[in-house]
Amino acid sequence: MPQLNSVYRHRAADRVLTTVDTYRLSGGYLALEKALGEMTADELLYVFHRSGLRGRGGAGFPMGRKASFLPKDAQLAKYLVCNADESEPGTFKDREIMELNPHQLIEGMVLAGYAIGAERGYIYIRGEYEYQAQILDAAIEAARESGYLGSDIAGSKVDFDLTLYRGAGAYICGEETGLLESLEGKRGQPRLKPPFPAVKGLWASPTLLNNVETLAALPPIVENGPDWYAGMGTEKSPGTKVFSISGHVTKPGNYEVVLGDTTLRELIFDMAGGLREGRSFKACWVGGSSVPVLAEQHLDTPLDYESLQEAGTFLGSGGCIVMDDSGCIVRASLRLASFYRHESCGKCTPCREGTGWMENVLQRMVDGEGRMEDFELMEALFGRIGGKCLCALADGAVAPISSAIRLFRKDFVRVVSEGSPLPQPMSPQLEMSGGRANA
């Protein structure tokens, strides 16, 4: 169960690294100086490739390969865009990086920008992250003043600058093409692919989009070499990954683990302090809310891309939401369905209409008006919504609900047949006053 703080370097350094000086004291910007001074862009790209780093936003696409999709001979300017929208429920790993270690992200972006030949980068940060945006703005300004951004960075003749752009609070703007639309000042809705952003992205120019955690992993990779990174974890899941644990655990928070070395049980019960006294484990959405739910029998699954996939879910964003037996899986599913109905952008028919319908059916169940034929209807809906849309939002809406009905069918059947959505959601006040568990 080795823990590592390569992305979360501020933890190893035991202090926040929000200023250029503190960051430098912890070895910051050395990778930048080394790469821009000694390496060609292609060599740097190869380092990314060789490290095996996979995109940490959710899809897990190899970062180096994605970067190599940008056409080398493009006439248009290239762009680097950092996805800091972090809107996946239960996910707050990027927030800590931006709050406590913003320069590592900036350094990572300069490295990625240099590797792909971009001179302009954007950080698209979710609107709710106002405090983090202030920190990033200050850090970008400080980096610029210290010569790590702007023209002729660290005397290397390399130009690269960053602009922070705040979103306005839409889940869909975390989807890469929806993000680009929003960044261009338009309504945030996904685009038809192909063309992929690598070919036709921001302002129809070749664009590399990466998550905060992905980009922040680049400086240690360059510093320690790609083999160091690839040596950790499993063959298909190299390196470290930050998991954000929330829900019914006693020590919620971010935990950076080496992939494949830690099981879900260890993450929940050892690192995150386990459940509250007297409670037993019920369910867990391990990769944010858009992935199939896991039950008790999955607790010994190692945390890496392939093992989680074998267990029927996805590593996703690493936003691990834990629910103990005080929660109701039907209500939880309804809550998730409401979220996706609310966040559906409305572009594709199946998502726009289907997410609302799923919510309606679950609401009926919770209201005691469920019917046994609703199970058949829901199955049909899953098929009619899943895999039919432009982007993955609808798939993400289907996954937690379809898996919940499959894994916890008894709970659903009980709610439908007994007409009672038990138990009610718990509030801490009620529990402390010994209040009702059922109502």
Place this chain on the structure above:
Amino acid sequence: MPDYAPVDLTGTDLVEFELNGRTVKAPAGTMLVDACAANGVEVPIFCYEPRLGDPLGACRQCLVSVEGIPGLTTACSTPVAAEMMVDTVSEEVREAQDGILELLLENHPLDCPVCDKGGECPLQDRTFRFGPGESRMVEPKRHFPKPLKLSPQIALDRERCISCYRCVRFSQDVSEDGNLTMSERGGRSEITTFTGDSYNGRFTGNVIDLCPVGALTSIPYRFTSRPWDIQNTPSVCASCSVGCNTELTLREGEIKRVQGRDEPNWQVEEGWLCNVGRWGYGADQAPQRLRQPILRDGGETRECSLEEAVAAAGLVLAHEAHTTVLLGGDVTVEEAFIAKELAAGPLPDAQVGSAGVVGAALGPLRALPAAQLGDIDGADLVVVVGGDPANQHPVAELRLRKARRAGARIVLVGPRAQELESLGESIRTAPGNLAEGLTSAVAQIATVKRPLVVWDELDLDAEPDAAVVLATALGDNAAASQLELTSEVNGAGLRALGVAPHSRLVDQDLGGVLAVRANPGAGPGGDAWNRALDSGGPIVVIASHHSELTERATVVIPCSSHFEHEGVLVTAGQRAQRLRPGAAGPEQSAPGWEILIALSHRLGVALEYRSPRSAFAAATASAPALSGLDYDTLGDLGAEIATSPASDVNGAGAPRAHDGEGLPLVTGRSVFGGPEAHLSEGLVVTATGEEAVLHPAEAARLNVADANLITLNSPNGECTVRLRLDPGAPEGAVFAVRGVPGGTVESLLAPDRAPVNVTVNTA
């Protein structure tokens, strides 16, 4: 609406692919939906609309299975490739298409019995063919208050909307006004305007045709008809010389609707119409419509029968020593031809003239290869010389925008500020300096592969030297072509028949007058015309609407409007196109050609044409430019007439001199302020008026203020009009909008539209 893009299966670039087990062909790169349609397989669609630009892929209705692509893929966005294996009928595809329709109908109100779209609704049709028979949703549907007035002409029913984005894309990507947008998100998405105002514009009505459900309906049309008790007729719009192809909807003897055709004319309007073309039919039902023949005998005015009126017309004209036939700019080829025959035969000592300008120096330009509006698409450089296409020839604007989006360079040169200046390089010239202003454009014409010049007849007639410069530049590039935007709807047709403009007749003794759709008193030199008409003999007017001329006429014979008769108009691009009657017209009216034939009988020399078809056949035999054409060759889409031979351009070395004192006057008209716009009930709220426009600096020098009434005086007449100051207007000139019914700007002009100067004073 054309659901699928036209596919040419006769070309050489075809690839073979497998479609439902059959080997078929289509050009490589054709989108699968179109390739399937061309091979007789319908893939249902909603958001796909080839004219709106790149596919959107939003409705997901066209999911099909393509071997090698995991899952299903949208046929609207997948280009066909050699050896592709496509399945549009498998169980998986059927289930997906059924699924999308079930979801589309989930919240759709299914109020088809009271929906205007019912019976001609793609959502209905495709549900019938591809969708489920019943709904499984037991919850209440989503509701919105309805309908909303999206504009004075367009009703929005948000419950029926299936969020296909067609209307939004039209606004954003075709008319580029950018005002329609989707607000809210997910299931609460609704169409609205970005500004929150009414959705006003020149082309807004097209969103009604584009809407695949009953969400956007025409306020003038709604609740007037059902699709099973109407009759649709293909025709041509006569609101301007663009000649958009239309479909007329007839019910209870009246035109109830005009819309773009299902099979549009890709060389002309591509299915788009401007709002006047769409709703101008209301003018036919306006109170100003002539519904009863009128006789004036001494001081007495009385209504009479059609027969009596024709008899009286024959009587009064036969007794004149000499006569004048005045033709409007929109008479059909047949009407003009028969009128000419009348003048050559039974009418005593007659001369014929039509509205329009002489255009002495325009011959060489007209003799160059004529482009169609559709050719603007393929040009790499489009030079717009003079005019204001957005207001005078509206649908041309959409072509120019499309060309610009495709990467063509647009250069606009002309004497006035105009709507499309932001489309490209704009060179504004002082009156008289057009030739000089063309220098840069001329240089560019020489260096590009496919230059095309769109030119305005009136502005080049005023500056013949510029026409010569242009003709020379275009003549030097073998790939160059020209597109004339004529001022008169059938200007090219009248020219082909050899009818000269009537301005030469104004100073003569007119004798008895036969006016066919003509109203020279409201045109240039109106005062002079009215003097001439008042001092001449009896006037016989054949017209569809009341006018100043019908007020002074001895005999008024109501005739068909262009919605009510058969005939040919030669529109932009020298394209002969057929009008077809969509309605019968008022009981006491008759088609213009028929009245003229009846008149010939009364005059004693009966002309033998029994139909417009036979009159057109005789016209083509007499006019070389029309030879070889007949109604069958014109068909639904029309055909180009022969290019006229270049005429002599001696004396075209300089712009025509301006007459009078003061500032040069530049005029233009707007279809959106013309008679149809003002007479049609549906359009009158958005109709524009007369105005004069000055640069603020010029206004300061002249001591006149914004929004004040000013008086303009020229040697031809006087007019009082409201002033608008516009920093975009050129200094050293006055711009005025003419052509507004009841307006007086035209009276400032000379009958032959010779350039004038005007003095400006506060009224």
